[in-house]
Amino acid sequence: MAPALTRRAAKERTRKRLITAARDLILSGHETRLAASAVAKRARVAGATFYEHFRSRDDLLKALADDLFDELREKLAKSRREALAAPSNEEKLRQEFQTPLDVLAANPDLFRLSLRVRHYPASPLGDSSRRLSGNTRGDVVEELVARGYPHDSPEERRRLEMIADVHIAATEVLALGYLSGRYPDLNEVADMLVLVTHGTRLARGWRG
Amino acid sequence: MAPALTRRAAKERTRKRLITAARDLILSGHETRLAASAVAKRARVAGATFYEHFRSRDDLLKALADDLFDELREKLAKSRREALAAPSNEEKLRQEFQTPLDVLAANPDLFRLSLRVRHYPASPLGDSSRRLSGNTRGDVVEELVARGYPHDSPEERRRLEMIADVHIAATEVLALGYLSGRYPDLNEVADMLVLVTHGTRLARGWRG
DNA sequence: AGTTTCACCGATAGTACTATCGGCGAATGG
DNA sequence: CCATTCGCCGATAGTACTATCGGTGAAACT
Numbered sequence: 001m002a003p004a005l006t007r008r009a010a011k012e013r014t015r016k017r018l019i020t021a022a023r024d025l026i027l028s029g030h031e032t033r034l035a036a037s038a039v040a041k042r043a044r045v046a047g048a049t050f051y052e053h054f055r056s057r058d059d060l061l062k063a064l065a066d067d068l069f070d071e072l073r074e075k076l077a078k079s080r081r082e083a084l085a086a087p088s089n090e091e092k093l094r095q096e097f098q099t100p101l102d103v104l105a106a107n108p109d110l111f112r113l114s115l116r117v118r119h120y121p122a123s124p125l126g127d128s129s130r131r132l133s134g135n136t137r138g139d140v141v142e143e144l145v146a147r148g149y150p151h152d153s154p155e156e157r158r159r160l161e162m163i164a165d166v167h168i169a170a171t172e173v174l175a176l177g178y179l180s181g182r183y184p185d186l187n188e189v190a191d192m193l194v195l196v197t198h199g200t201r202l203a204r205g206w207r208g
Numbered sequence: 209m210a211p212a213l214t215r216r217a218a219k220e221r222t223r224k225r226l227i228t229a230a231r232d233l234i235l236s237g238h239e240t241r242l243a244a245s246a247v248a249k250r251a252r253v254a255g256a257t258f259y260e261h262f263r264s265r266d267d268l269l270k271a272l273a274d275d276l277f278d279e280l281r282e283k284l285a286k287s288r289r290e291a292l293a294a295p296s297n298e299e300k301l302r303q304e305f306q307t308p309l310d311v312l313a314a315n316p317d318l319f320r321l322s323l324r325v326r327h328y329p330a331s332p333l334g335d336s337s338r339r340l341s342g343n344t345r346g347d348v349v350e351e352l353v354a355r356g357y358p359h360d361s362p363e364e365r366r367r368l369e370m371i372a373d374v375h376i377a378a379t380e381v382l383a384l385g386y387l388s389g390r391y392p393d394l395n396e397v398a399d400m401l402v403l404v405t406h407g408t409r410l411a412r413g414w415r416g
Numbered sequence: 417a418g419t420t421t422c423a424c425c426g427a428t429a430g431t432a433c434t435a436t437c438g439g440c441g442a443a444t445g446g
Numbered sequence: 447c448c449a450t451t452c453g454c455c456g457a458t459a460g461t462a463c464t465a466t467c468g469g470t471g472a473a474a475c476t
Contacts, residue, residue: 007473011423029329037463046425051465053423112327119324121237158391162400165385166378173377174370183370192370192411199407203400215443219453245433254455259435 015053017043022064026125027109029116034061058124065128072103072110073132079103080139096143097171097193101186104175111175133168140164149204163200170196223261225251230272234333235317237324242269266332273336280311280318281340285347287311304351305379305401309394312383319383341376348372357412371408378404 021043040050054060079099086092120126177183229251244265248258262268287307294300328334385391
């Protein structure tokens with residue numbers, strides 16, 4: 001008789017169960033350490049089974065971190081592509097803030113996790129979150145270049161990074177304020193972010 | 209014969225040794241958990257002695273967190289008072305960014321710690337760091353009010369908080385970029401932050 | 417059918433840490 | 447000078463977790 005599940009499929013299924021369990025635990029925000037035993041328990045497998053799928057706790061964390069932050073980066077990138085579809089330039093600028101804001105607001109657990117682990121030293125989660133930050137900065141710099149900001153000299157490129165950092169930090173802090181209930185209106189938040197660009201774009205005139 | 213050290217003084221000295229040891233460990237950035245046993249070891253006292261001075265690990269963390277972040281807040285507040293001494297209004301604005309930047313740059317370990325623990329859930333360090341953030345926001349809002357920003361309606365006060373959040377987040381992210389070597393010139397950073405205010409101050413004209 | 421493979425499991429050795437207990441000896445106080 | 451207090455300590459019970467080992471039964475292979 002044919003088996004209900006091939007070994008390969010069953011193992012894949014268990015692995016997914018473990019990753020999903022880990023994901024749920026870490027996104028809940030209560031777990032700081034994410035113990036292998038807790039993951040196994042939640043996935044309803046024995047502790048030893050965990051080590052059939054991952055060499056160590058850190059091995060799972062690495063897989064999980066890539067999983068989570070690649071997902072967030074993909075969502076943010078998609079939202080930016082959508083923003084480019086806006087008709088006018090002014091509207092495009094606004095959408096370039098509005099759509100990432102929507103993504104962060106729609107994924108509060110993931111967003112909060114990325115903030116929480118960003119400064120973890122020597123942790124797969126920290127590494128992955130910092131990689132996401134670096135990538136995002138690069139993406140925003142590209143937007144600035146597309147909007148006509150000068151990027152020929154190293155000084156100019158450094159300034160673009162500064163501007164991108166400011167825009168991202170402002171977006172994140174206001175998104176967090178929205179999630180915590182302090183700023184109830186995302187449109188107002190987007191308006192504020194557009195104003196920030198009215199300041200930072202004055203740096204286009206700098207010499208040096 | 210008179211003792212070399214009274215009991216009271218000796219105990220106080222041991223307590224300070226423990227706090228200093230904890231401080232060194234947590235500021236080094238390598239310790240995530242700050243084990244009571246590690247603190248005792250570094251202070252060169254027995255593990256049991258730790259509990260003569262603190263009821264639990266969290267009790268020490270609480271004392272330590274207040275200690276550390278009160279210190280940082282005091283330094284930031286002092287720097288802002290100095291900034292107010294600048295002659296012209298334009299210079300004053302710049303100094304209100306320059307002096308906090310100097311403080312963060314001069315205390316990289318403390319600054320990095322405050323970022324690292326800011327989003328820790330249910331931890332004395334996290335609580336204290338968030339309290340520092342809230343206080344700083346309030347301080348910056350006061351500066352904005354002093355600079356003539358409207359603050360009569362709840363909407364206006366909410367906008368002041370948004371602006372303060374943006375200014376603080378921008379300051380922090382660029383200070384971090386300075387510390388990581390990405391932005392080598394603190395003056396350039398301060399110039400960028402002044403530009404940010406040229407954007408955010410446009411919100412003074414908002415109605416609602 | 418008989419043999420091999422392997423996904424899973426229970427049990428457990430090993431590690432790290434928290435917090436407590438009983439006792440020692442020096443400071444304290446009559 | 448004697449009794450008491452208390453700051454410190456070594457030892458250790460208790461807890462939580464990591465990772466491994468040998469065994470079991472069903473799938474895979476021949």
